[in-house]
Amino acid sequence: MARFIYSQNKMSASRPRPAVFDPSPHNELSVVHSTGLTDDEAWKIGSRTLGTEPGRKTIRGRADVPVHVLIEQKLRAMRDDNPFERHTSVLDWPSSNDPNEAKQLRKLICLELSQHPEVTLAIPKATTGILN
Amino acid sequence: MSATAISFGSVTGLMTPARSTGQSEPAKRISNMQDEIRKHLLTSYVIAAPTEQVSSRLEEVWSEASQSGWDGYGAKPIDPYAYMYAQFFVNALPNSAPIPEVSADSDGEVALDWFFGDRKALTVSIGPTGRCTFAWMNGQSTNRGTDWMEDDIPASIVFALAQLARSARPR
Numbered sequence: 506m507a508r509f510i511y512s513q514n515k516m517s518a519s520r521p522r523p524a525v526f527d528p529s530p531h532n533e534l535s536v537v538h539s540t541g542l543t544d545d546e547a548w549k550i551g552s553r554t555l556g557t558e559p560g561r562k563t564i565r566g567r568a569d570v571p572v573h574v575l576i577e578q579k580l581r582a583m584r585d586d587n588p589f590e591r592h593t594s595v596l597d598w599p600s601s602n603d604p605n606e607a608k609q610l611r612k613l614i615c616l617e618l619s620q621h622p623e624v625t626l627a628i629p630k631a632t633t634g635i636l637n
Numbered sequence: 638m639s640a641t642a643i644s645f646g647s648v649t650g651l652m653t654p655a656r657s658t659g660q661s662e663p664a665k666r667i668s669n670m671q672d673e674i675r676k677h678l679l680t681s682y683v684i685a686a687p688t689e690q691v692s693s694r695l696e697e698v699w700s701e702a703s704q705s706g707w708d709g710y711g712a713k714p715i716d717p718y719a720y721m722y723a724q725f726f727v728n729a730l731p732n733s734a735p736i737p738e739v740s741a742d743s744d745g746e747v748a749l750d751w752f753f754g755d756r757k758a759l760t761v762s763i764g765p766t767g768r769c770t771f772a773w774m775n776g777q778s779t780n781r782g783t784d785w786m787e788d789d790i791p792a793s794i795v796f797a798l799a800q801l802a803r804s805a806r807p808r
Contacts, residue, residue, distance in 0.1 A: 509709070511708060511709030511710075512701060512702070512707060512708045512709065512741075513701065514697075514698045514701055514702065514739065514740040514741055515708065515740055517738055517752070520752070522738065522740045522748070522750055523740075523748065523750060523760045523772075524740040524741065524742050524743070524748050527742050527743045527744070528743075529712075529742065529743040529744040530711060530712070530713060530743055530744060531711070535710060554709075558706060558709055558710070558711070559704070559705065559706030559707075559709070559711075560704070560706045560707045560708055560709040560710070560712070561709040605768070605770065605783040606783075608762065608770040608783070609770055609771075609772060609781040609782060609783060610781070612760055612762060612770055612771070612772040612781065613772035613779060613781045615760070615772075616758060616760050616772045616773070616774060617774070617779075619758075620752075620755075620756060620758050620774065622755075
């Protein structure tokens with residue numbers, strides 16, 4: 506799975522920060538099903554998302570997450586191809602009647618994902634024209 | 638003892654903002670002296686630079702995340718009170734404490750992260766009520782909790798940071 510990053514503050518030099526995986530405000534994480542895609546093909550999908558939502562002016566990076574890492578965290582990836590082909594939602598984020606506990610649980614999962622050795626940060630090449 | 642007076646690793650905290658509640662004249666004089674010494678230390682480039690660096694990074698993130706939808710996924714802008722509490726948090730960090738990375742959560746809170754190497758990390762989200770939600774990992778141990786900023790950084794977070802700083806060097 507690939508999570509496109511449009512904001513510089515969500516990544517450090519070599520890793521996505523935990524906030525990259527924050528599913529608020531809809532308790533869903535919007536990603537792209539990238540299995541079987543080359544690096545260039547993945548960036549091409551990213552470039553098609555530019556301008557489709559506020560804040561999508563520049564792609565700063567891409568967090569690549571193997572599906573089994575999501576499963577380890579008891580999350581579920583559901584490909585829905587909406588609003589574009591290969592769009593996938595990561596669901597089943599923990600909920601709680603206690604909003605403090607709900608936030609704690611989300612933060613721990615975000616931290617686990619950001620620090621997992623198989624989760625990597627890809628940076629677009631300047632030549633792709635994606636990074637303005 | 639003030640929570641932030643706890644030393645980090647083998648390095649003793651130089652000075653945190655004076656928070657004595659002593660009302661006697663000697664107590665007030667000592668408190669004033671502490672403030673003066675701290676101000677003096679903060680004028681030193683070596684000590685002031687990291688603190689200023691975090692404050693300046695905080696301002697950059699505030700500016701970047703000031704509009705609704707700033708992250709491309711419908712995030713809320715940073716809440717001004719969350720920003721204020723984050724400033725207070727950063728200013729209250731002991732001068733010898735490891736420097737956090739700054740980012741923003743999609744719900745309008747400010748996130749401070751410390752990374753110390755493989756599975757040694759702490760993340761804290763600071764909300765508009767001074768709520769600090771944190772999660773940390775130290776090897777196979779993981780912890781999470783909620784605490785509130787009152788007149789200092791919550792002791793639970795200072796404890797986490799001290800544990801991580803003691804066991805690893807920042808990367």
